[in-house]
Amino acid sequence: MSDIATFLPWQLDIARRWLGARDRFAHAWLIHGLGGIGKKRFVRAAAASLLCDTPHNGLACGTCQACRWVGAGSHPDLRLIRPDAVAVEEGGDAQSDATESSASSKSSTPSRDIRVDQLRGLEDWFNTATHKGGWRVAVLYPSEALNVISANALLKVLEEPPANTIFLLTANAPDRLLPTLVSRCRRLPLPVPPSDLALQWLREQGVQQPEEWLAATGGAPVQALALAESGGDACPEWLRRLAESAAQGGMPNISAVADALEGSSHAEWIDLLQRYFVDLMLAAADAPIRYFPALAPYIEATSRRVSRAAVADTARWLAQQRAVAGHPLNSRLLVDTALQRVGLAISAGR
Numbered sequence: 155m156s157d158i159a160t161f162l163p164w165q166l167d168i169a170r171r172w173l174g175a176r177d178r179f180a181h182a183w184l185i186h187g188l189g190g191i192g193k194k195r196f197v198r199a200a201a202a203s204l205l206c207d208t209p210h211n212g213l214a215c216g217t218c219q220a221c222r223w224v225g226a227g228s229h230p231d232l233r234l235i236r237p238d239a240v241a242v243e244e245g246g247d248a249q250s251d252a253t254e255s256s257a258s259s260k261s262s263t264p265s266r267d268i269r270v271d272q273l274r275g276l277e278d279w280f281n282t283a284t285h286k287g288g289w290r291v292a293v294l295y296p297s298e299a300l301n302v303i304s305a306n307a308l309l310k311v312l313e314e315p316p317a318n319t320i321f322l323l324t325a326n327a328p329d330r331l332l333p334t335l336v337s338r339c340r341r342l343p344l345p346v347p348p349s350d351l352a353l354q355w356l357r358e359q360g361v362q363q364p365e366e367w368l369a370a371t372g373g374a375p376v377q378a379l380a381l382a383e384s385g386g387d388a389c390p391e392w393l394r395r396l397a398e399s400a401a402q403g404g405m406p407n408i409s410a411v412a413d414a415l416e417g418s419s420h421a422e423w424i425d426l427l428q429r430y431f432v433d434l435m436l437a438a439a440d441a442p443i444r445y446f447p448a449l450a451p452y453i454e455a456t457s458r459r460v461s462r463a464a465v466a467d468t469a470r471w472l473a474q475q476r477a478v479a480g481h482p483l484n485s486r487l488l489v490d491t492a493l494q495r496v497g498l499a500i501s502a503g504r
Contacts, residue, residue: 158198158199158202158214158216158221158224158225159195159198159199159201159202160195160199160214160216161195161196161199161213162192162195162196162347162355162375162376163347163351163354163355164191164192164347164348164351164352164355165192165195165196165199165344166213168342168344169196169199169200169203169212169213170211170212170213172200172342173200173203173204173209173212173213174211174212176204176212179320180320180339180340181312181315181319181320181321182312182315182320182321182323182338182339182340183320183321183322183323183339183340183341183342184297184323184324184325184328184331184336184339184340184341184342185197185200185322185323185324185325185342185343185344186324186325186326186327186328186341186342186343186344187326187343187344187345187346188326188346188372188373188374189326189374189377190371190374190375190376190377190378190380191344191345191346191347191373191374191375191376191377192344192375192376193295193324193325193326193344194295194296194324195376196324196344197293197295197322197323197324198234198293199213199214200322201224201232201291201293201322202214202221202224204289204291204320205220205221205223205224205229205231205232205288205289205291206218206220206221207219207220207221207286220285229285230282230284230285231284231285231288231289231290231291232290232291232292232293233276233279233291233292233293234293234294235268235272235273235276235292235293235294235295236268236294236295236296236299237264237265237266237267237268237299238264238265238269239263239264239265239266240266240295240296240299241264242264266299266480267299267300267301267304268294268299268300268301268304269304270301270303270304270307272304273304273307273308273311274307276292276311280316280319281316284318287318288318289318289319289320290316290318290319290320291319291320291321291322292319292320292321292322293322294308294321294322294323294324295323295324296324296325296326297323297324297325297328297331297335298325298326298327298330298331300331300332300335302332305331305332305335306332308335309332309334309335309338312335312338312339313338321339323339328341346372346373346374347373347375349368349373352364352368352373352375352378353365353368355375356368356375356378356379356382359379361378361379361382362382363388364378364382365447366387366388366389366447366448367379367381367382367388369388369444369445369446369447370388370389370429370445370446372429372444372445388448389446389448389449390414390426391414392410392411392414392415393426393427393430393446393449394448394449395407395410395411396411396430396496396497396500397430397446397449397452397453397456398452399501400452400456400460400500400501401451401452401453401455401456403459403501404501405497405498405501406493406496406497406500406501408490408493408494408497411493412486412489412490412493415489415493416485416486416489419479420475420479420480420485420488421476421479421480423489424472424475424476424479424492425476427472427492427496428469428472428473428476429444429445429446430445430446430449430453431465431468431469431472432444432445432469433445433446433449433453434453434456434457434460434465434500435457435462435465435466435469437450437453437454437456437457438457438458438462438465456500460499460500460501460502461499461502464498464499464502465499465500467499468495468496468499471495472492472496475488475492
């Protein structure tokens, strides 16, 4: 079988129903849902299915010439539109971009945005006859990587869509996209998979203690697999020490935690702190802990003692820092500032 993307187990029924109505297919689809549940896999498998010469129950057969071309990254009717940085992370196959710009090639740091020239580079493709008179598929992910200029360029394309062309876009949060762009797409929400199905899949991938990894990602199995394969623990030791200190009512050792975070991605450790604060707020409301069940005794003890207002205020502040986590910053200063604020919120009483 060709090396093409296939649907994940929890996507199969949705995909069959959706692709079964391809005779009435919209020209643009926005596939959205929680990050880490497999949206990118879904749209790439959908593209293969739409281009397949002999689909089985609407899904790609994996053996026809079209599927072999998709697997080799050389199908003439498929384009992947993604940031240069994402293409590099994924191995940068031959079909990764709509076009290669001189500006991109001269840049030492791959762009995290979808560039406007990637969309403008599709114009010749739109005017070329499709293979065997079938579909032409443009897969764009993540939509949040569109900047103002590229989003408006895409909007112009969708306002007068090219013939026989389908756009498949992904997004974690459609409300963060240009409203007029969203209005030009049909929406297909992908739900969080049932935990039993997700856990079974993680075990099949060889993940040890899948329950902890799945909980740490809020039920997102693809993200859980990626984190498990990256090494470390579902609940890092620095976060465990911080939670233990907070439960005892003392100020955490900020310096020690900061040393542990030195060199870590801002986005990763801020995400972990955000999840810890969500668990604190859930525990304060007598709701089940979502992300770190292993820390439940410490989180519950802390939630009974701290100010809910202070916890909520710090959670909002962390969300603001997460939004700019990819910007150039003084790394140690951000770590120290964040931990100082977190420490005050979880050590003070009501």
